[in-house]
Amino acid sequence: MPSKTDFNVSPYYDDFTESKKFHRVMYRPAYAVQARELTTQQSITQDQIEKFADHMFEHGAMVVPGQVEPDMHYNAVKLTSLTGTLADYNGTQVVGGTSGVAADVVNVVATDGTDPDTLFVKYRNSGTDNASNVFTDGETLTSSAGTAVVSTTAQGAAVKIEAGTYYINGFFVAVDEQTLILDKYTNTPSYRVGLTIAESFVTSTDDTTLLDNATGSSNANAAGAHRFKIDLTLTKLSLTSTADASFVELLRINSGTVVNKVMSTDYSVLEDTLARRTFDESGDYVIRNFDLDPREHLISGTNRGIYAADSTSADGNTASEAKLALGLSQGKAYVKGYEIAKHGTTYVDIDKAREFDTASGIVTRVAQLPFVNVTNVFGTPDVGFVSGETVAYQKVRLVSATHDTRGTVQVNNDGLVYDIGRAKS
Numbered sequence: 001m002p003s004k005t006d007f008n009v010s011p012y013y014d015d016f017t018e019s020k021k022f023h024r025v026m027y028r029p030a031y032a033v034q035a036r037e038l039t040t041q042q043s044i045t046q047d048q049i050e051k052f053a054d055h056m057f058e059h060g061a062m063v064v065p066g067q068v069e070p071d072m073h074y075n076a077v078k079l080t081s082l083t084g085t086l087a088d089y090n091g092t093q094v095v096g097g098t099s100g101v102a103a104d105v106v107n108v109v110a111t112d113g114t115d116p117d118t119l120f121v122k123y124r125n126s127g128t129d130n131a132s133n134v135f136t137d138g139e140t141l142t143s144s145a146g147t148a149v150v151s152t153t154a155q156g157a158a159v160k161i162e163a164g165t166y167y168i169n170g171f172f173v174a175v176d177e178q179t180l181i182l183d184k185y186t187n188t189p190s191y192r193v194g195l196t197i198a199e200s201f202v203t204s205t206d207d208t209t210l211l212d213n214a215t216g217s218s219n220a221n222a223a224g225a226h227r228f229k230i231d232l233t234l235t236k237l238s239l240t241s242t243a244d245a246s247f248v249e250l251l252r253i254n255s256g257t258v259v260n261k262v263m264s265t266d267y268s269v270l271e272d273t274l275a276r277r278t279f280d281e282s283g284d285y286v287i288r289n290f291d292l293d294p295r296e297h298l299i300s301g302t303n304r305g306i307y308a309a310d311s312t313s314a315d316g317n318t319a320s321e322a323k324l325a326l327g328l329s330q331g332k333a334y335v336k337g338y339e340i341a342k343h344g345t346t347y348v349d350i351d352k353a354r355e356f357d358t359a360s361g362i363v364t365r366v367a368q369l370p371f372v373n374v375t376n377v378f379g380t381p382d383v384g385f386v387s388g389e390t391v392a393y394q395k396v397r398l399v400s401a402t403h404d405t406r407g408t409v410q411v412n413n414d415g416l417v418y419d420i421g422r423a424k425s
Contacts, residue, residue: 073187075123196234290328317349328346
């Protein structure tokens with residue numbers, strides 16, 4: 001997928017067109033070099049790189065991890081008041097004056113007029129009572145940045161992406177380490193999480209480092225060429241959002257459960273070739289089984305239900321006693337040679353059977369294997385609580401039979417010998 005930015009605009013005039021099949025720009029002595037020729041030269045090279053990369057990678061593929069990881073235990077501490085500057089608390093350690101609990105501050109969010117100033121922390125230890133594991137409402141926190149008073153605590157959700165490289169619109173684009181808060185005070189988020197693609201031109205007015213750095217020359221600090229920039233920002237969208245024109249999905253979460261997650265590089269034609277060979281050699285097979293877990297749809301007492309009354313299921317149905325929630329666990333398989341990996345358990349709504357037929361006087365046939373009645377059993381251990389009370393008559397499957405010198409038929413079954421009193425087939 002090529003860049004969506006039009007480069008054939010003033011003042012760049014990059015008129016590269018693939019259909020003309022130009023592969024080099026041939027400069028000539030005594031002729032001035034045009035700006036568009038220099039720009040077109042870059043476009044020719046970029047086009048060649050892009051064709052090779054399209055063969056190797058899917059659009060949005062993670063080339064250099066770059067892993068994205070959700071955190072459903074993103075502990076929030078709402079503040080009543082604080083001294084100093086909120087931003088200065090980030091990266092410090094805070095200690096509760098009442099509970100004795102210590103924690104590292106990993107993020108801060110200033111009040112928006114509705115929610116208060118909030119610290120996000122990772123707790124380091126339990127309190128002085130060896131039982132408390134979160135800060136106490138109303139206690140004072142002390143850190144190198146100042147003091148803060150706790151209003152209450154909660155558990156939020158966030159997602160973090162490590163620095164890496166992704167294949168975006170024909171370019172290999174670096175992504176910076178970023179953390180995105182999904183929900184500040186609850187940990188059952190439902191979002192599509194990924195990278196928003198922003199393409200732009202940067203001038204020396206926007207970034208003064210683009211001015212000529214030839215110190216000591218007459219051209220020092222002169223304006224020069226502009227730059228084309230691609231920026232990737234970690235973003236969340238609703239599950240129903242279809243705004244994919246400039247968005248690459250990396251993670252999907254439904255009610256706090258990870259439904260889909262990018263774990264490895266998505267290859268293009270190369271992966272098709274590997275998949276074809278894998279399927280020809282091994283067919284379809286499972287690596288980790290996908291277990292089925294039928295559950296009640298509506299929670300009622302201890303019935304192992306999934307959804308509370310009046311809540312909505314993942315399939316959009318209201319919790320109901322007339323339905324089952326069929327759980328499909330995480331697992332991994334290869335289908336047509338392609339890796340299919342499922343993360344977490346998802347539930348599908350199915351209707352319970354509510355129709356039936358009644359019949360009477362019906363004869364039902366039951367299949368029965370051949371058997372023999374045994375009168376005497378030799379060599380079997382006592383299996384009850386009373387010695388010598390082994391039941392004389394047993395039904396055994398016929399494995400092999402022999403006649404002894406007395407004419408008695410003996411049946412050999414699993415190493416035990418039986419004298420047959422009466423036989424049936």
